[in-house]
Amino acid sequence: MADAASRLHALVEQLLGAPFRARVRAWDGSQAGPPDAPILVVRNRRALRRFLFKPGELGLARAWVAGDLEIEGDLYAALDIVSGLVWDRGEDARSLTEALRDPRFRAAVRGLLRLAGPPLPPAPPPEEVRRAGHLHTRRTDRHAVSHHYDVGNDFYELVLGPSMVYSCAYWESPDPSADDALERAQRDKLELVCRKLALKPGQRLLDVGCGWGSMAIHAAREHGAGVVGITLSHEQATYARKRVADAGLADLVEIRVQDYRDVADGPYDAISSIGMAEHVGAERYREYTSALHALLRPGGRLLNHQIARRPRHDENAYRIDAFIDAYVFPDGELAPVGTTVAQLEHAGFEVRDVESIREHYALTLRRWVANLEAAWPRAVGLTSPGRARVWRLYMAASALSFERNRLSVNQVLAVRTPDSGASGLPLRARTWN
Structure with a gap:
């Protein structure tokens, strides 16, 4: 040969x-x-x-x-x-x-x-998920979350940095060079969400898919809100509860291992859903939007921060990415932003603002890849060579997809507008107060 x-x-x-x-x-x-x-x-x-x-x-x-x-x-x-x-x-x-x-x-x-050569292809690598169907039951959703998030908190600390925010940051400059640029950009994103929700002391916030608790801690510490954060990952919940306690915010923040479909202690003044809705699935998305609408008080706001894909021609269906489904997040499905807006409106929300921050996600992903590559031997030791390769490929390819406008990420602000029609939003858009 x-x-x-x-x-x-x-x-x-x-x-x-x-x-x-x-x-x-x-x-x-x-x-x-x-x-x-x-x-x-x-x-x-x-x-x-x-x-x-x-x-x-x-x-x-x-x-x-x-x-x-x-x-x-x-x-x-x-x-x-x-x-x-x-x-x-x-x-x-x-x-x-x-x-x-x-x-x-x-x-x-x-x-x-x-x-x-003649031999048959070998079996897929052990990191590949094998399961049938995209059911989005409580059990399958727990399994999907565990596959993705229970890789180890030490591994995510290495990739995400001290902020422990696993969603798009909000950058001031397209060429961030300071060592703490990622942390500042993530803080700015959390603050942007809080301002869009107009959080005030004493209000109740439900953070759906709370991750390692960063949004809950920021909303409580900086805005005085009482926060319930929910996740399906036991590892995330344990980590988040320790962070809350260390920050002295245990009287304001509660972290639960709970499915959004099982939350029954509304009404809330505001709901944040940051990087979670991509995992709801087409079969359950109407259930998701209806559940959040029911949990809000009249006049309450929802901030839905979600990755979107570009539509093909006039087609607006959800789509599953073969590599991400097999190796990264099983059952994750992406839809065009127009489909998301329509689903929110069908649930009874009034959609008041849609902001694309596509370029910001490309910058975020490139920084995460740099963090991973800079500590590659430790990343491999914390997971496995195959798992570390999955994350490097996933994040680098995703960065290109955001840069090339194959993917976008949008913050959709929606209101459960009361019968009076008074939305409570300012007359001039994007003042967020």
Whole structure:
């Protein structure tokens, strides 16, 4: 199998019908491709078998997670280049069915099969979730949350930094350089949410998907609100309760392990849902919006902070990402922002403001990736090599998706407007007081 890299590089260009701008280093030590380009390291023929058995995103992800495939050089540039090999990602992805009608494409596939060798593809890496259906029952949602969040609080401290906020920060500058820039940007995001909700001392806030307690602590400490934070993760709850106690806020903040469907002690003056609604699912989203509407007092505000995907043509359905579903957050589903707004309105909310902060998430993710890479040996020790690779790929690829406008993130402010029609919001938008 001498000079496997030249053969592989030529076959990939044949698949793409265009130059392949990455350099390839194959298992035999050979290299081919532009000399100054990022290097795609194909460690063994098993990587090809994984890709050929599951063409597209999932096959490449399996090879990456298993360590059969690696990248040297600029990770983001390499992922941009390799995305051309993914046929199931968005409007610009090539249809595999259509491609297979091209004789040149079929010849390239046959060549890759010969290069990959005869053995059947190996089993998926152990980090891959195996389950049937997207039921979004209380049990399956608990399992999905545990898979994603119970990786270990030490691991999340390493990636997220002291703020322990696992959602988009709110940046002042597109080129943050200070060591504490991420912490300040996360604090600014929490403050923005509190101002949009117009929190005041003595009010009750329900924080749905409270994570490690950062929003609950900020709302109580800075605005005097009484906060109930709910999560399905026992590890998060334990960590959050300690933080609350250490901050001297136990009289204002209660952290519960509880499903949003089981909260029954309304009404609340305000509800924050930050980075949680992506995991509700299409089957349950109307139930989610109706439950939050019922928990608010008339005139109460909801701030729904949620990732959205770009719609294809006139289609507004939810969609599941194969890699994220298998390795990152099982049962996570993304919808266009218009679908989310419609669901909130159907539940009885009056939607008063929608703010896209898409670029802010790209900056946040790049900082998280830098944190992970800077402490890579410790990250591997806290989890596993495969799990650390999952998070590096997930965050870097997501950063590119936000930068390229394939994904967005929106803060939707909605009100349970009373029958009188008095929303309680200021006449001039975005003064948030």
